[in-house]
Amino acid sequence: MSNEDSSTVTVSGDLTPGTKGQSAEPACTDSAHEARRHIGLRFTIIARLLRNNFDRQVVNLNVTRSQWAMIAVVSRVPGATQRTIAEALEMSEASAGRLIDRLCADGLLERRDRHDDRRARAVYLTPAAEPLLEKLASIARESEKRMFKGFSEDDLEALGSYLDRIYDNINRG
Incomplete structure (x- = not known):
């Protein structure tokens, strides 16, 4: 038996899906792979924290996240159709x-x-x-203020750009 930790598995070579031995993308280094996994996990945790935080703040308003999102869209685009919403x-x-x-x-809401x-x-x-809407907007402003504390305007623009790229990558399938 070797002196290496038996729980460690080392995989060599590129396991990225491709065709006829050619990978679709360059292989990730171990550190890049770990960074991607960490970021993905952070997205999951942040989404859960945002949902839980919202739910705690609006518990007395008798509104769900979906209802709040709908009200917010209709307030931004009055007269929108159901399809647009x-x-x-x-x-x-x-x-x-x-x-x-x-x-x-x-x-x-009302339909006309x-x-x-x-x-x-x-x-x-x-x-x-x-x-x-005023109460929900106030809650949203406070949540955003807390969430983006310490971010410069440039930081927010860069973050928005990165998130847009991730969104586009996911939507392209």
Whole structure:
């Protein structure tokens, strides 16, 4: 038996998928592979922390993250169609429709006929949504302030650019 730790497995060569022995991408060094794994894990943890933090802050407002996202999109694009809202939230039109129906029933959104397209209906906030929107916007500002503490404007632009690249890479499949 060797003196090496038996729990350590060393793999040599490129295991990146490719065709006929050619890799699709250059092989990662061990340190690059570890960095990627660490970053991926951090994304997961940060997403969970953000969700939990949001849930704790809005527990008394009786609103879900999905509802808040819908209200925020409609506030930014008043008169948007269900399709436009679904695209903005990256959800199916059917799911967006159910969420819009729920928020209409709660008196926070309303659908109106469009004069330019009788098939589509425009979605707007109701006056009842305004106080909730103000509270949620305040919570969002405080969360962003805390999350980006110590970041310069250049840091935020670079981070945004990196995240956009990751997003594009994932969406391209």
